[in-house]
Amino acid sequence: MGKYDIQVYTEKCTGCLRCQLACSDLTSKAFNPLLSKIQVFISNSGECTIHFTEECNQCGICVDHCFYDAMQKNEKEVDK
Amino acid sequence: MIRGGFSGSILHVDLTHRKITIEPLDAALAEKYIGGLGLTIRLAYDEIKPGTDALSPENPVVLGAGPLVGTSLPSSSRVYAVSKLPTSNTIGWCGAGGANFGYLFKNAGFDHIVIKGRADQPVYLKIIDDDVEICPAGDLWGLGVEEADAVLRKKYEDRIGVLSIGQAGENRVPFSMAFVDRISTLGRGGLGAVFGSKNLKAVMVRGTRGIKVADRKRYKSLTKSFLKTIREYPYLKEWQDLGLVKSFPMIPKEEYFGMKKRRMACVSCPIGCKDLVEIPDGEFKGLTKHTSSVINLYTPVLYGFKDYRESVKCMATIDAYGLDMFEFFGIMGFVRSLLDNGVIPRDLPGSEIALDSLHSMEEWARKISFRDGFGDVLAGGFKNIIDTFGKEAEKLSPALVKGMHPYAGPNSALPWNLFGTMELGQILDPRGPHVGSGGSPTYFARRPLAVFPKHLTRMGVPQEDIKRILPGYGSPDQQQGLEVGKLLKYSHRWFTLLGSLGICARAAINRFYNAELCAEFYETVTGIQTSLPDLRQRVDRVWTLLRIANLREGFAENDEAPPESWFNTPGFKNYLTDEPLAREDAEQMIGDYFEEWGWDRKTGTPSRSLLKELDLKEL
CATH class of the missing domain: 1.10.569.10 (Aldehyde Ferredoxin Oxidoreductase Protein, subunit A, domain 2)
Structure with a gap:
């Protein structure tokens, strides 16, 4: 598992898919948003959902590429 | 050799014979015309027979998205179409913020689509990776733009790009447009009618092939510092909050914030300037509307509407029909x-x-x-x-240029009275009176001459050309020193460069790009060795070819005469001095513009030596 808890703020999302571009490039070495581990969807009426697939390891690259503060990452607390 | 950026194929669709063929992209031609807008113009030049009726089956629509579209480069989503346009009868480019359509089109494996013929019944084109099909559109025909878009999204489970027309396009109204993902407009001049004449209601795309970058290490390094610059831009949040309202302060912010439901961005855009709005109260409470610019929703107010909610409702209707x-x-x-x-x-x-x-x-x-x-x-x-x-x-009749209404100027919809490149461009863009910033410094009113050299350097204008554009810069009488005609060449060049790469030219984002960086991005993404002078020459080839294409259609200098009303009281004013603009001033600028390109000062015909230099002689 990755080291971050990722929190989403769907009200701030614009559907720019910079998160999906970054994720797909990291995992498949090509920009392929529909195959990324994070999937953003904004409906016709404007409702936004941000979904992480089972393969997502919470690496946080999606958060690093968001320009709209629609996501935040916090380091997970680890038992030692 | 091309190693990235391009998807590698051109899709040819013959609607008359229901024939679909896929051809490999001609790498040499792609390099010569950059891609995107540039290559779209070249393909259209090859496909359009001179004198073709815009609404005949023979008139092709060529669609294209540049080599940077589909990457994570900021605002690299532009989609272009070139066709013979019915209102102006020009061979015109049409451009739109690509929303989702651009990246999905590229991911389906295509850089361009060439659509010809006429279907015997209403159809739409379905492109899902290799699965390309001409499908019956009986259930879509007769629907408005947003309705047709919604039906396709429901049918194909939403994650698609859609280019569609409304009823005005179906009925071949020559001033109808096509829409990209029901939010961006494509085709003032009548692209909607061209689609309608082909019985083509929509093109939907979905693709999962992936866009590769030739030099990943360099890409990572270049984008890291580039994105940092954008993040640290002091006005970033303001642009994100206000969008184009930042450029149009006359729109009451409380009305805008009251109806803004969600800021929308084209794929890869870190600024976002499109909107989904919802009327908050009154008779039309709850009505939602996607728009490429909230400014557009106030157009009826310019014509006398008193209530902005009625204005939004009116634009929802006009856009649904697909009217310009x-x-x-x-x-x-x-x-x-x-x-x-x-x-x-x-x-x-x-x-x-x-x-x-x-x-x-x-x-x-x-x-x-x-x-x-x-x-x-x-x-x-x-x-x-x-x-x-x-x-x-x-x-x-109001002023007309090539049969259309130039809508920026004194007594026009956009009452801007300073004569900058955008205003002059209404007669000199080969497509006809289109209003676009072209990334030019005169897009904003009353900018001091002192800021021009830096701006022009960013646009890639060589220093020796800057001196000729700004002869007054550095002299005591700076107010006399801006050559708008000459500057327009470089504005068109900068716009064509961005469009050929696939980058948006809106002021909010193009300010972060510069021409040197564009050459670096192009080389990094495609693997095609490129310097800025190389790119300049390719852009000059593209724009000169568009000129030739329209001369071939019979356009001549009298089609570019400035309308008389531009000089009546109150007419246009000199951008720097506020002095009234005289016809001779405008005519001088037109000659300067032609000459700056290396075209005949009077007729605008490219010289033989230029054609040889640009390797266009065979055309």
Whole structure:
């Protein structure tokens, strides 16, 4: 598992898919948003959902590429 | 050798014979014309036979998205179409923020689509990776833009890009447009009617092939510092909050924030300037509307609407039909003046024409889109109205350029009276009177000359050319020192470069790009060795070819004469001095513009030596 808890703020999302571009490039070495581990969807009426697939390891690259503060990452607390 | 960026194929669709073929991209041609807008113009030049009727099956629509579209480079989503356009009869480029369509189109494996012929029944084109099919559109035909888009999204489970037309396009209204993902407009000049003439309601795309970058290490390094610059831009949040309202402070912010439901961005854009709005109260409470610019929703206010909610409702109707709002209101204003002056009998239209009335404007948008009664006369555009009502009508006509309404200027919809490159460009863009910033410094009013050199350097203008564009810079009398005609060449060049790469030219984002960086990005993404002088020459080839294409159609210098009303009181003013603009001033600028390109100063014909230099001689 990755080291971050990722929190989403769907009200701030614009559907720019910079998160999906970054994720797909990291995992498949090509920009392929529909195959990324994070999937953003904004409906016709404007409702936004941000979904992480089972393969997502919470690496946080999606958060690093968001320009709209629609996501935040916090380091997970680890038992030692 | 191409190693990234491009998807590698061109899709050819013959609607008449229902034939679909996929051809590999000609790498040498792609390199020569950069890609995107540039290669779209070249493919269209090859496909359009001179004199082709814009609404005939023979007229092709060529779509294209540049080599940077689909990457994570900021605002690299632009989509272009080139076709013979029915309002102006020019071979014109049409461009749109690509929303989702651009990246999905590229991911399906295509850089361009060439659509020809005419289907024997309404159809839409389905492209899902390799699965390309001409599908019946019986259930879509007759629907508005947003409705058709919604039906396709429901059918294909949403994650698609859609290019669609409304009823005005179906009925071949020559001032109808196509829409990208129901939010961006494509085709002032009549691309919607060209689609309609082909019985083509929509193109939907989905793709999962992936866009590769040739030099990943360099890409990572370049984008890291580039994105940091954007993040640290002090006005980033303000642009994100306000979008284009930042450039148009006359729009009341409380109204904008009251109806803004969600800021929308084209794929990869870190600024976002599109919106989904919802009318918050009143008779139309709850009505939602996607828009490429909230400014557009205020267009009816420019024509007399008092209530912004009625204005939004009116634009929802106009956009649903797929009408060009400026041409629509221009025509309605013209017909109103014909009625007021007795050129048209008062009872002929059959119902009231009131430019400040929602009911009236919605009714006329419908009548025009469906060619209902007198609406059929208006659907033919300015030319048809003048042909119908003769010389008396012609006397009252607003300024027209290539049969269309240039809508920026004194007494026009956008009452900007300073004569900068965008205003001059309304007669010198080969497509006809289109208004676009072209990334030029004169897009904003009254900028001091002192900021121009830095801006022009960013646009890639060589230092020796800057001196000729700004002869007054550095001299005591700086107010006399801006050559707008010469500057327009470099504005067109900068716009063509961005468009050929696939980058948005809107002021909010193009400010972060510079021409050197564009050359680096192009080389990094595609693997094609490129310097800035190389790119400049390729851009010059593209724009000169568009000029040739339109000269081939029979356009000549008299088609580019500035309208008389531009010099009447109150007319345009000099950008720097506020002095009234004289016809001779404008004519001087036109000559300067042609000469700067290496075209004949009077006729605008490219010289033989230029054609040889640009390797266009065979054309």
